[in-house]
Amino acid sequence: MVGSFEFEAELRHQLGKGASRRLRHAGKVPAVLYGGGGEPVPLLLEHHKVVKSLENEATYSHVLTIRFDGREESAILKAVQRHPAKPIVMHMDFLRVNAADKIRVHVPLHFINQESSVGVKRGGVVSHSMVDVEVHCFSKDLPEYIEVDLAQLDIGDIVHLSDLKLPAGVEIHALTQGAGHDLPVVSVHAPRTAESGEGEAG
Template sequence: MAEAIELKAHTRGRTGTGGARAVRREGRIPGIIYGGSDKPLNISLETKEVSKQISTGHFQSTVYMLDMDGTKIRAIPRGVQVDPIRDFPIHVDFLRLAKNASVDVDVPVHFLNEAASPGLKRGGVLNVVRHEITLRCPADNIPDSIKVDLAGTEIGDSVHISAVKLPEGAVPTITDRDFTIFTIAGRGADEAEAEETTEEEEEEGEAEEPKE
């Protein structure tokens, strides 16, 4: 079970636009914790620490332990508002996590063994249909990535979610179809040869001197 990352948080008494601005002037980001049987809780967090976590690229698929002056709340980020001009976070939403909770998260797809793909070796192109897959998985076992093996794939191959090994306890949220993860696209050998022949003929024609 992955250990939750601890983040210091503070109770935020004043709400609204004015309260949020006051929090930001103090070097903090306003936020809210919602979900479960408890009432929503207005909080603030250190801007530097939140920005550091966002830069990992896994912020919204990471479970955090929010330390509220000794009271700890287990939660996962569910939304980040960003300043449209200066591109820094200005508000964060967290979802409380009950014991044995499951969550929906977007997990990146990582492709392995490209060098072992005969189709790619022959000039094929990896056409990625899904760079991320939304999974429903235990909050204590959120995968960093989904690994897809390209070894043995040929031009024209199409691989679907049913052929991909998912982490234990994880299932795709799309259940009504066997959706495509990637295909190997490329030109046929005859087309490539025809292009090469045409180029050679054009070069030979340019090299010949016109007859008088």
């Protein structure tokens, strides 16, 4: 993992919906740090700093450092609640992690060589079924993203979860549920306009 992902927070003493509403108006984001055998800790973060951090997709798939009350803890970002109509982060959930426990995290998929893939060169259209995947691993093995190379993908080809190349120590959670969970990730199909055109010509 590359880079440093840190959140400066303060303890939140005002609890309840009314208090959270007032805090949001003051430019704060209510949050909670939980799990890992410790008590839940209500926190506050600066909204403008949170927004800036969330612009980096790697924030969602990194072990983060949460600093508050003179101490720091390692955590992953488990959930972000956003306002349905405004660019406002309403609440954040952080899950504690430690080196001895495996964690489940959604990691983004990076698709490469899409425009130069065999199927696209032949006029095919790429269809993405997923943009991220949930992995299970120790925090030290957590990848920033998983790369999916589409170079050899031809029209009619499908990449499934089991086809993804994973770093050592990383497994896809869905695949531990059985073969029926080996879902499609990305495929290349013939353009519908060409198919309909051929049908009309025939």
